[in-house]
Amino acid sequence: MQCRTVLTRIDALRTRELASIEKTAVEQHLLTCYSCVESQADVVDLADAIKSLAVVPERSCREAVKEQIADSFDRVGDAWVAFSNGRIRMIAEAESIDDVREAYAKKHGRVLEPGTIPEPLRRQVEAAVNGEGVATPKVDLDAANDLEHDVMQTLVRIPRGEVRTYAWVARQAGRPRAVRAVASIIARNAVPYVVPCHRVVPSSGGVGNYIFGSATKRALLEREGVNVDELDALARxxxxxxxxxxxxxxxxxxxxxxxxxxxxxxxxxxxxxxxxxxxxxxxxxxxxxxx
Amino acid sequence: MKNSWTVGELAGEPDRREGGDLAVAVHRCEPGAFERLIDRFEQPLFGYAHGILQNAFDAQEVVQDAMMRAHKALTRQYDEARCAALALRPWLFKTVRNLCLNKRRSKRSSLEQPLETFDDGRIGPFVSLEGSDLERKEEIELLRRAMALLPVDARELIVLRFMEEMSYAEIAKTVGQSEAALRGKVFRSLKLLRDALEKPATQKGVAYAM
CATH class of the missing domain: 3.40.970 (Ribonuclease HI; Chain A)
Known part of the structure; x- marks a missing residue:
């Protein structure tokens, strides 16, 4: 082995990163070449000295990053409510918060930690669940794309005690032909109750499906003053x-x-x-x- | 002989496993998982960014940005299998590296004279881990100045190899070059450092090609 080959390997020898054949060859060379042994000592010295140059940041980015990745949740009635910056980000009904955490991680990629929901948000959720309606829900639509945004805005404008069809929502959201896409956005509504996706029914009649089940949707509409039986009769x-x-x-x-x-x-x-x-x-x- | 390089013992092996588990925990949004990642990697990443940028403020900004990007990628963009297979450390270092190079590119003119922009220890100081005697402090100060004189790619390799103590395999993943090439470059970087240490007074910047 030549000196120049050996020199580029003495550092890898130091950390035992050489294959055994190479290791033997380098060690053989070092037995006979004084200048390479000197270089080896120098590498070891420098490697040792450089370690003392460790730097530390003045302050950790822990808090700043955490603020960006974690939101809070609280319980309102039977519902789990996730919120951040004074806005509702998710309303879910589940056995345990872990299920909500999982759904939240999938949708927003954030962790949920226990917190106390601001009073205005709590009142909004309670009012919505009781069928009192919420005029301007404080919800976070930052993660929504344009169509999702328009659909949510359209839903909010359906008055309490009335229902509209999926086709109507699609048209009002500016995409009259995308009824299916719009319907699936409505079905995925992360903030049910406060954004009244329950006020949308199929054109063909009946109350249709709901994230918490058709029966809940029906009860909710009745609480808001919709005559569901009459709707059924008309649909027939x-x-x-x-x-x-x-x-x-x-x-x-x-x-x-x-x-x-x-x-x-x-x-x-x-x-x-x-x-x-x-x-x-x-x-x-x-x-x-x-x- | 040629192929035998790749079968050397890899110093980074245990770390890689730990990285995959941690990446999966972050992917699942387990409480506290990302804090663990920050605690484990913030200082090394800062050291690396500082090594490239020679500026504590920029380095801190880059590390925070990298953390946010890492979190987004692990939770939103990568699926669980990809997280499990991820070599977390080189991946994070590579993210920081790219952000540092972007930053350098955007303010290149101000970095042409390293001695003047070199920060004086008031913000994000170099901290000596051991030794309080004056002689040792002076030695470290000389070393610090010599480091600042090196070209950026030499400095970065020295940080990865000797401060971060990465294996050649990990460095190869981080900077995207072959292990064989890196052995040569690390050796030449050390040589540049030795040269800079020996003639600090006449040196205005080391202009060797790597």
Missing amino acids: EHVRYIGSRTTHIFCFPTCRDAKRIQEKNRMPFRDADDAMEHGYRPCRHCQPVAA
């Missing part, structure tokens, strides 16, 4: 809209204007085209047809 007749014979305006059956129509003036319609052929125009409040 394939009636989607109700028109008024006096104003010649047609609405969703749960629209606050539709509820005021006297029984004798109620005119049922199966679809919007039928209503318009009869000379009816869509309601400006519930917007059964694109404005």
Whole structure:
């Protein structure tokens, strides 16, 4: 072995990172070459001295990083509520917080630690669960993409005591053809109750599915003042809209204007085209047809 | 003879296992897992960033940024299998390395004269681990100045190899070069350091090519 080959290996020899054949060859050379032995001593000296140059940061980034990666949770009634910076990030019902932690980690990639929910947020969750409705829910939509954002905004605008269809939400969110995509966004709503995804029902009738089960959805809607039995009856007749014979305006059956129509003036319609052929125009409040 | 390099004993082997487990714990968002990662790696990463940047403030910023990126990658971007197979230490060092090089690129002009931008120990000081006598302090100070004179790639290798005590296999993963090439470069870096130590007065910066 030549000196230059040996020199590039004496450091690896120091930490026993050489294969045995190489190790033997290097050691053989060192027995005979004084200049390489000197270099070896120098490498060992320098390696030792350099260790004393350790540096430490003035302060740890622990707290700053932790603030960015951990959120808090608290219990409100039967629900677990995760929140950060005064906004609700997730509402879930589960046996144990560990299930919520897992879902939260998947969605937000953050840890959940016990905390005390701010009073305004607690009141919002309680009001929403009791069917009182929340006008401006304080929810965190930072992780949402554009469509998710628009869908959430649309849901919030469905008034308490009324329901809309998935197709309607898709249209109001600006994506009339993406009904399926919109429906799956609604199904994945991380903040149920306060963002009223329960107010969206299938066009075909019935209350449809819900994250906490159809029965919960039905009860919640009834608590908000929706006549679910009447909705079922209309669905059986394939009636989607109700028109008024006096104003010649047609609405969703749960629209606050539709509820005021006297029984004798109620005119049922199966679809919007039928209503318009009869000379009816869509309601400006519930917007059964694109404005 | 040629291929026998790769079968050498790897000093980094036990560490790699620990890294995979920790990465999986972080991936699962286990409480306290990421704090453990920070406690384990913050100082070494800071030392490395400081070695490249020679500036405590920038080094701290880079380390924090790297930690945030690591957390995002482990929890959001990598699946569990990838976390389990991850060589955590070289991966973290590589992240810091890339961020440091970006930072250097963005403020290259100010780094052309290392002696002037070299910080004087008031922010993020070099701390001697042992020895309080004056002579030793002076020696360390000389070494510190000599380090500052080295080209950045020499400095970085010296930090990884002698301060962080990484195996050649780990350094290869961190900086993306072959172990064979690195042996030569580490030796030449040490030689540059020795030269800089021996003629500090005349030295205005070491201009050897690596």
